[in-house]
Amino acid sequence: MHSDESVDYGKENISVTVRFRPMSEREIHRGDDAAWYVDGDIVRSEFNPSVAYTFDKVFGASATTRNVYDTVARNVVRGAMEGINGTVFAYGVTSSGKTHTMHGDQNYPGVIPQAIKDVFSIIQETPDREFLLRVSYLEIYNEVINDLLDPAGQNLRIREDAQGTYVEGVKEEVVLSPSHALSLIAAGEEHRHVGSNNFNLFSSRSHTIFTLTIESSLRAQGPDDEVTLSQLNLIDLAGSESSKTETTGLRRKEGSYINKSLLTLGTVIAKLSEGKASHIPYRDSKLTRLLQSSLSGNGRITLICTITPASSNMEETHNTLKFAQRAKRIEIYAAPNRIMDERSLIKKYQKEITKLKQELLLIKRGMTERPYATTNQEDLLTLRQQLEAGQLRMQSRLEEEEQAKAALMGRIHKLTKLILVSTKNNLSGSFPDVAHNRRHSFAESEEVRFSFYVQSYDEQSDLDTSSFPPDRCTDSSSIDLGNGQEHVSHSDQIDLTREQVKMLAGEIALRSSSLKRLTEQAANHPDDFQVQIGKLRDDIEDKKSQMQLLEQRITELGERSSYPEMSQVTRCSTAIEKLTSQLNEKAFELEIRTADNRVLEEQLQSKVAEIKDLQEKNGRLQQQLQEALEKASHQKIAEIEVLSQERSRLSEENNCLQMKNVKLEEEACYAKDLAAAAATEIKDLTEQIKKLVFQNTRLSNEALSITCQGKTGRISVSSVDRRLMIPYAVQALKEEVRSKREKQAYLEQTVSEKQALEKELKRKLDESKQREADLENDLASMWVLLAKMKTNDPPTSGPVQDVVEITECRPERNVSTAVAPISPQSVESAANIQKIKEQHQELERLRTSGSEDKETDDLKALLYDEDKHAHVCKVCFEAATAAVLLPCRHFCLCQPCAVACTECPLCRSGISDRIVTFAS
Ligand SMILES: Nc1ncnc2c1ncn2[C@@H]1O[C@H](COP(=O)(O)OP(=O)(O)OP(=O)(O)O)[C@@H](O)[C@H]1O
DSSP states (O other): OOOTTTSOOOEEEOEEEEEEOOOOHHHHHTTOOBOEEEETTEEEESSOTTOEEEOSEEEOTTOOHHHHIIIIIHHHHHHHHTTOOEEEEEEOBTTSSHHHHHTBOSSSBOHHHHHHHHHHHHHHHOTTEEEEEEEEEEEEETTEEEESSOTTOOSBOEEEETTEEEETTOOOEEOOSHHHHHHHHHHHHHHSOEEOOSSOTTEEOSEEEEEEEEEEEESSOOTTSOEEEEEEEEEEOOOBOOTTSOOOHHHHHHHHHHHHHHHHHHHHHHHHHHTOOOOOOGGGSHHHHHHHHHHHSBSEEEEEEEEOOBGGGHHHHHHHHHHHHHHTTOEEEOOOOOBOSTTOHHHHHHHHHHHHHHHHHHHHHHHHHGGGSOOOHHHHHHHHHHHHHTHHHHHHHHHHHHHHHHHHHHHHHHHHTTSEEBSHHHHTTTSOSOTTOOEEOOOTTOOOOEEBOOOOHHHHTOOOGGGSOHHHHHHHHOOOOSTTOHHHHHHHHHHHHHHHHHHHHHHHHHHHHHHHHHHHHHTTOHHHHHHHHHHHHHHHHHHHHHHHHHHHHHHHHHHHTOOTTSOHHHHHHHHHHHHHHHHHHHHHHHHHHHHHHHHHHHHHHHHHHHHHHHHHHHHHHHHHHHHHHHHHHHHHHHHHHHHHHHHHHHHHHHHHHHHHHHHHHHHHHHHHHHHHHHHHHHHHHHHHHHHHHHHHHHHHHHHHHHHHHHHHTOOOHHHHHHHHHHHHHHHHHHHHHHHHHHHHHHHHHHHHHHHHHHHHHHHHHHHHHHHHHHHHHHHHHHHHHHHHHHHHSOOOSHHHHHHHHHHHHSOOOOHHHHOOOSOHHHHHHHHHHHHHHHHHHHHHHHHHHTOHHHHHHHHHHHHEETTTTEEBOTTTOSBOSEEEOOTTOOOOBOTTTTTSOSSOGGGTTOOOSOEEEOOO
């Protein structure tokens, strides 16, 4: 140890180790395959041969934590004992084995207990140095730093000084033995935030940092000699959580804090590994801020990355491996720290001890030398007179000095016992195999020294009361220190015994905590843990009885020290000490209970918070549901209102259109009548014209014959008269024909106007019918929509029920029949109008061509049935006796049907009086 002059300290890389854990039962049941495997110090992917990562050391699933400690952590611990800062931390996803590696359990102690054991072993192996150890234990929970050793130390702040970052106000306990340190960790663990997720029943919800501050100096040194001070940080990080980790409420919040801080750690590591002088975001999280000194300054760092080979976690494991790979590139400088300032507690204690020893020496000298200070007879007489005169005063002064000396002895004793030294050099062989036995090793200078015999971790728990036999303690401590010193040695023994009681209390706390954890684990596997639980219970009982014995011993010692010659003040102080010790024990007990209560309280609070969360969520959901329902019902009501308005508007429009339709029909009828009348008149006119033409022809012929007779001389008077009259008659006839033609032209114009009007009216009628059909369609679609809404919306609440009632109030309609787009009648009407037009044109053509009778022949031919040899009514298929020429040319009529044309509605009132009678 401390041969650092010969050691070549310098740049080192972070030591990066990977530790596989075996596949859990859960993973095996799920049918996971191994996605990663160990190949020497390489981690390889089972699925992709090109993916391989090399590390300083890779431990397979069968490796024990002892192997891991010996290979990668021991070096860091030894360095810390030499003054080189050391950090060991476990990194990995949740349930990958970080806590198993760092803390372990009763059967497989983790890196932290093994490091503590190692530290005390090293003290034992280093007789030339004395050490002072302090521990602190804190957690970073949701970015808040809490002191796990002091429940009052919550939300602590990080400060920075020349030496680096530190936590302000964190409690540091001086530790005297491995079990003392372990009991502090056990007490601290009780306060740590632990919760369960779907991967881990006892998942760490916070990062914990256990710091051992080690001071050491040479045993025989001057006040200006060097002191080394170093810190050993043992860190159990909380596990990163992926989306597969099913968490809600508080757990999710914790998970996000954990992930954020680990992400920052990843970024810091990545930046450091680049080796460039860029900005390192240490301040982005409390974790990196606290690790700043370790990551950027002097020291040794070992990173243990824990992974699972399971294929279901392949991606997360790959991320861990990449993180580890980056961390491997970081270089740090490992060199011991040397300090000589007031930061050294050991220095402070040593100085105080020296000072107090000098004071004690002075007092002693005063007490022993004063009676012989004067040898002169006169002085002797004077002194005697003075003594006689102030005997009482002297007496009390002596008593005061005695008290001061006792107090000083006590203080020296207390301070000295905090400094740990090896027992090997001065006490080797002088002690039997006694575990944890601390003894005063009084040197010639009456120096009180405690030494420790540090046993191995496995044995260290076997503290036995037989190790402290009352008489042996008395023997070893019954040192003649002169007047009034016997009670001092009794007081030492009481102190010693109290210290043992404290240690036992610590061990009981440690075992109680282990018992609690085992009992929790035993809930799942009762058989596996029964023996261990029984053993632990026996142990605890054993320790308790040891404590009782030691307490008895303290009482006895207290009584023994109550000698009659002891001054009242000393007795009082002993009684006070006794009471103080009892008070301390009670306080310790109370602390343990308070810790238990706090854990329960925290659990209760977290449950209450969870319940509150759930209630709030529930409330919110109900509110949302209510709002959604209200919104939906309001929407539906509004839609229905709109639809009903639309419906009434449509029905109004429909009525309007129907009225228009009727009007148009009436107009159409009127137009038709007009057209029919015009047609009849035209025919009449045509008849008359024909007659007139015929008469004209006849008259022309007559006039011609008269002319011929005149030529032949056979003209009679009457013939002459008639001959004279012919030009007038022709003239009259011509006049008549002309007027008839004018009339015809006028009528034709009227007819064409009527036709145009009729056409316009028909068009309007068509349009309105089309519009009516469209509206009918719209209305029908709306009814379909309403019907759909009615079937889709279950009547869940009040407002929705209202909707149903409203829709039910509507007249029931057959939706399929309601959807009747365009009336075929309107199409037919249009076709008929076209037909009428064509017939009129045909009529006109016939009229002008003079083949009028062809029409009658056509009609007859049309109705003539070859089979029956008769004219047949096309409506009733009876033999028709007569037929009428209708504008639509839809024929005809037998007697029963001779009321109206039954074929098309347009012709119903258009029966002409021109009836063609068929020969029977
Ligand atoms: N190397 C190992 N050998 C055997 N069992 C292991 C090993 N590593 C972990 N385990 C077991 O796996 C489980 C989870 O381990 P642990 O609690 O240490 O995970 P963790 O990484 O600390 O999880 P978290 O981040 O959630 O706190 C525990 O039951 C532990 O006993």
